[in-house]
Amino acid sequence: MxxxxxxxxxxxxxxxxxxxxxxxxxxxxxxxxxxxxxxxxxxxxxxxxxxxxxxxxxxxxxxxxxxxLAPRLLLEGLGLAVQLLQDDTLLEVMEVRRMLEPVATGLAALRLSGEQLDELGRILDDMRAAADDHEQLIHFDTTFHHTVIAATGNETLTTLMDGLSSRTLRARVWRGLIEGNSAHTTIEEHAAIYRALCARDQLLAHASALVHVNTSEAWLRAVLAAQAQVPVEPA
Missing domain, CATH: 1.10.10.10 (Winged helix-like DNA-binding domain superfamily/Winged helix DNA-binding domain)
Known part of the structure; x- marks a missing residue:
């Protein structure tokens, strides 16, 4: 060695x-x-x-x-690592997202192209149509946020955020949202982000994204707390 x-x-x-x-x-x-x-x-x-x-x-x-040596290659393993993280460590990941995602969204408001805004509008329509479909919501949610962050033009940031926003993490959050009948509320948080981006309002985009990440973190905490209370069946 x-x-x-x-x-x-x-x-x-x-x-x-x-x-x-x-x-x-x-x-x-x-x-x-x-x-x-x-x-x-x-x-x-x-x-x-x-x-x-x-x-x-x-x-x-x-x-x-x-x-x-592009960031998308060298940082690709981050997503695999996040998939393996457990409970409290997942909350740390959400904390990192809270530090990065609102700032990135604010930057995207200044750099988004018209085509990217149109794409976000279509994704938002798809989310609303799939409001009760857990798997579809995860897919559209992932695509929405990737499109926003990619609009910054910063490949390193985009790769980092893709890695931090693993499918496992999103699945837990959306499961809690659907079970709590709050999926529509969270979809409207995406709509608020979209409106801020359309207005090219950096501060409003930052604030809207912060509200959304805070909501996701709160639901993840609720899901993890509920799992902790479920008794484990004896072997």
Whole structure:
């Protein structure tokens, strides 16, 4: 493991120094190992790790290349990690969303194109039509917020927010909303965000998004509290 870690560090340093820019091909394994003064097995394991992290792209029969290093690749694993988080940690995720999403929504109000506004309007109509369909609401909710954040033009922010807004988290919130007969209220919160975006009102968009995230957090707390009170059946 120590040799693998050292090989990872060396390859990352070569990328950071520009010796291996995005899209470039790594030297063959024997040459790379000799160049770094490490064993081929250590280099081989390091390449596997960096491939999993989407830093390297191993093309069978062709070679190993540095990826584009775009945020959507490098931060992709965040969503998988959030899917595994439990209870109180999910509330921490909501806290992070509360810090980022209103600011991002306010920025989107200044940068949204007319086509993106039209798309949000269509998504909002779809949400209203699917007010009692749990699965459809999760899909449209995810699409709505992704469209808003993507309108900022900040790929790093968009990838982070996509990762923090995992399907598991949204499913728990929407389940609570539907069971509490509050889905329509939350859909109207989306409508308030949409109206603020249409008005290009940055402060109102920020405030509307903050209200919405607070509502989602409150319902998540309610769902988690209800789950904690359910007795566990003996094995």
């Amino acid at each position: 120590a040799l693998t870690d050292e090989a990872i560090t060396r390859i990352r340093a070569m990328i950071q120094r520009g010796e291996l820019p995005p899209g470039s091909r790594l030297p063959p394994e024997p040459q790379l190992a000799a160049q770094m003064g490490l064993s081929r097995s250590g280099v081989r394991e390091a390449v596997k790790v960096l491939e999993s992290a989407r830093v390297l792209d191993v093309r069978r029969g062709d070679g190993t290349y540095v990826t584009s």
